[in-house]
Amino acid sequence: xxxxxxxxxxxxxxxxxxxxxxxxxxxxxxxxxxxxxxxxxxxxxxxxxxxxxxxxxxxxxxxxxxxxxxxxxxxxxxxxxxxxxxxxxxxxxxxxxxxxxxxxxxxxxxxxxxxxxxxxxxxxxxxxxxxxxxxxxxxxxxxxxxxxxxxxxxxxxxxxxxxxxxxxxxxxxxxxxxxxxxxxxxxxxxxxxxxxxxxxxxxxxxxxxxxxxxxxxxxxxxx
Amino acid sequence: xxxxxxxxxxxxxxxxxxxxxxxxxxxxxxxxxxxxxxxxxxxxxxxxxxxxxxxxxxxxxxxxxxxxxxxxxxxxxxxxxxxxxxxxxxxxxxxxxxxxxxxxxxxxxxxxxxxxxxxxxxxxxxxxxxxxxxxxxxxxxxxxxxxxxxxxxxxxxxxxxxxxxxxxxxxxxxxxxxxxxxxxxxxxxxxxxxxxxxxxxxxxxxxxxxxxxxxxxxxxxxx
Numbered sequence: 001x002x003x004x005x006x007x008x009x010x011x012x013x014x015x016x017x018x019x020x021x022x023x024x025x026x027x028x029x030x031x032x033x034x035x036x037x038x039x040x041x042x043x044x045x046x047x048x049x050x051x052x053x054x055x056x057x058x059x060x061x062x063x064x065x066x067x068x069x070x071x072x073x074x075x076x077x078x079x080x081x082x083x084x085x086x087x088x089x090x091x092x093x094x095x096x097x098x099x100x101x102x103x104x105x106x107x108x109x110x111x112x113x114x115x116x117x118x119x120x121x122x123x124x125x126x127x128x129x130x131x132x133x134x135x136x137x138x139x140x141x142x143x144x145x146x147x148x149x150x151x152x153x154x155x156x157x158x159x160x161x162x163x164x165x166x167x168x169x170x171x172x173x174x175x176x177x178x179x180x181x182x183x184x185x186x187x188x189x190x191x192x193x194x195x196x197x198x199x200x201x202x203x204x205x206x207x208x209x210x211x212x213x214x215x216x217x218x219x220x221x222x223x
Numbered sequence: 224x225x226x227x228x229x230x231x232x233x234x235x236x237x238x239x240x241x242x243x244x245x246x247x248x249x250x251x252x253x254x255x256x257x258x259x260x261x262x263x264x265x266x267x268x269x270x271x272x273x274x275x276x277x278x279x280x281x282x283x284x285x286x287x288x289x290x291x292x293x294x295x296x297x298x299x300x301x302x303x304x305x306x307x308x309x310x311x312x313x314x315x316x317x318x319x320x321x322x323x324x325x326x327x328x329x330x331x332x333x334x335x336x337x338x339x340x341x342x343x344x345x346x347x348x349x350x351x352x353x354x355x356x357x358x359x360x361x362x363x364x365x366x367x368x369x370x371x372x373x374x375x376x377x378x379x380x381x382x383x384x385x386x387x388x389x390x391x392x393x394x395x396x397x398x399x400x401x402x403x404x405x406x407x408x409x410x411x412x413x414x415x416x417x418x419x420x421x422x423x424x425x426x427x428x429x430x431x432x433x434x435x436x437x438x439x440x441x442x443x444x445x446x
Binding site: 042063064065066067068069099101103141142143144145146147148150151152153154194195197200201202203204205206207210211214 | 265286287288289290291292322324326364365366367368369370371373374375376377417418420423424425426427428429430433434437
């Protein structure tokens with residue numbers, strides 16, 4: 001039986017995403033093993049389907065981590081001197097669009113007084129501008145995300161909305177640095193979109209679109 | 224248009240998972256924004272179906288990050304003094320089983336000379352013990368994983384295997400600290416397993432099982 005021993009806690013408090021780094025080591029088969037992980041919050045994500053216009057409502061946002069992956073892919077030299085205090089400047093930086101991804105509406109669970117459903121409803125309103133009550137949410141399932149690094153639990157919900165429930169344009173909270181574009185994906189094009197790798201997206205988008213086609217689409221009233 | 228500026232590179236080199244931490248900030252709407260991210264490798268994951276026994280082959284392993292999430296959930300006091308150099312010891316540490324997850328066979332892309340397919344075949348052999356050639360792999364799709372933290376690209380493959388292709392028990396590379404248990408999930412129970420939240424798993428497992436049921440199962444020869 002593995003018995004992890006929590007040992008040391010390290011350096012980095014991060015502004016912006018509320019992550020903290022920890023190291024710990026645990027004995028595994030008699031040898032010491034170190035592991036880094038990032039402390040993150042559990043999260044919720046929501047597949048939103050607008051019945052008025054028969055489309056999915058997803059968000060599109062700039063992701064620094066995705067952008068940096070692309071920088072490394074195209075300019076590996078930037079990362080080669082990892083001990084230096086600063087990166088060299090790039091003469092031709094990549095355009096920000098390479099860091100943009102399509103994602104489900106989502107949010108972290110950081111308010112102890114609220115249920116997962118209440119947090120999901122807040123995110124739907126803030127990011128996408130629809131007023132949804134917790135009774136309108138259907139829980140799809142939960143799973144572990146980023147098991148190598150964060151290990152937090154994500155719970156996926158489904159919400160049906162219509163144009164009457166729209167109260168704002170959404171777009172996140174600019175004062176918290178969120179810059180979110182609400183994007184509608186027509187139902188008829190959704191599986192093509194899901195498997196088109198030229199639109200960078202999370203697995204949550206692909207999985208939930210497929211879930212909808214298996215579980216909801218067969219019961220939709222014919223228009 | 225957002226134009227990220229790469230600025231500072233920070234502290235943590237990690238043993239075990241080959242991650243490095245970076246911070247950078249970028250101007251967004253005129254304000255400076257910091258963001259932490261972890262540098263990780265792209266990865267491959269493989270849905271493996273054994274036709275001899277009509278079952279999926281997945282792996283089960285202890286994940287330190289998942290374990291630490293559970294420690295925090297059950298013993299939040301451990302994380303409260305984040306400036307201390309060491310954690311308090313727990314009198315009754317959680318059993319390691321709370322950090323175990325079911326996952327697809329997977330591996331990181333860290334060998335520049337090898338294609339994604341070649342790396343996938345190596346992982347299938349190392350982790351699950353089956354000899355598969357790259358021609359036997361079917362690419363399902365790719366997506367971004369952990370967009371908040373890592374942003375790396377993961378490519379998902381499908382591989383059909385049979386008992387004659389099994390050359391070892393798998394189990395990973397103990398010299399690299401991998402302790403992996405190979406688990407077979409019978410096809411007939413697979414969707415029940417996928418949605419049973421008492422088995423902690425990644426979204427990759429749920430998504431790929433559903434993909435199989437939509438795309439492969441209808442074409443399987445009746446046994």
